[in-house]
Amino acid sequence: MMKKSLMGVILLIFGPLAFTVEDRPVLKLGLLKYSGGGDWYSNPTALPNLARFCNGQLGTDFSPDYAVVEVGSAELFNYPFVHMTGHGNVVFSYAEAQNLRKYLLGGGFLHIDDNYGMDPYVRTAMKEVFPELDWIELPFEHEIYHQRFPFDDGLPKVHEHDQKTPQGFGLFWEDRMICFYTYETDLGDGWEDPDVHNDPPDVRDKALQMGANIIQYAFSE
Numbered sequence: 001m002m003k004k005s006l007m008g009v010i011l012l013i014f015g016p017l018a019f020t021v022e023d024r025p026v027l028k029l030g031l032l033k034y035s036g037g038g039d040w041y042s043n044p045t046a047l048p049n050l051a052r053f054c055n056g057q058l059g060t061d062f063s064p065d066y067a068v069v070e071v072g073s074a075e076l077f078n079y080p081f082v083h084m085t086g087h088g089n090v091v092f093s094y095a096e097a098q099n100l101r102k103y104l105l106g107g108g109f110l111h112i113d114d115n116y117g118m119d120p121y122v123r124t125a126m127k128e129v130f131p132e133l134d135w136i137e138l139p140f141e142h143e144i145y146h147q148r149f150p151f152d153d154g155l156p157k158v159h160e161h162d163q164k165t166p167q168g169f170g171l172f173w174e175d176r177m178i179c180f181y182t183y184e185t186d187l188g189d190g191w192e193d194p195d196v197h198n199d200p201p202d203v204r205d206k207a208l209q210m211g212a213n214i215i216q217y218a219f220s221e
Helices: 002-014 046-058 074-078 094-105 119-129 187-191 201-220
Strands: 030-033 067-070 081-086 109-114 167-173 176-183
Touching (some): 046 201, 067 074, 081 201, 094 109, 094 119, 094 167, 119 176, 187 201
Parallel strands (some): 030 067, 030 081, 109 176
Antiparallel strands (some): 167 176
């Protein structure tokens, strides 16, 4: 079911993949590179670990080698799922904002994870992309929390930071969630190699499970 949804999205919306192994499609997760000085490159081991986890738990076929893709690049359209993170400033030019808008309206999905400190900047940047849309906090009953792994209380708390309750926000276009923003949870840190943050195994497991839910939701919409 999962693989069928993945391939359907890619073939209908994104066309043939550029990456093949033995004539078999190989899917890559995308990492969004942006301007403004924020560290878009933080958590370098996160996406490879998430890809492996999804392959084992969801039956996906992601390459552990994720792709770095710039906001304004045409290459963005090669990746149905793109992840964005960082600690600081985020700036989109007009052309970049329009490119990201076209990507999301065309069927792409963006997951933004605040790695602590990017919240005010990413909210401003996304207003450049969708000035007519507002973030909607998702209720715990939302489907994204009830995919392969149940999260009855919403997002897990990976790192404390300001000791606020984790929140998940969505941007919706014609009833389709095109962007999911995770705040005060630090999922990406939980996806990293165990020795990076020395998080307990159960904390890492919850982070990876929630990441898998996001992937599964994005490809089944």
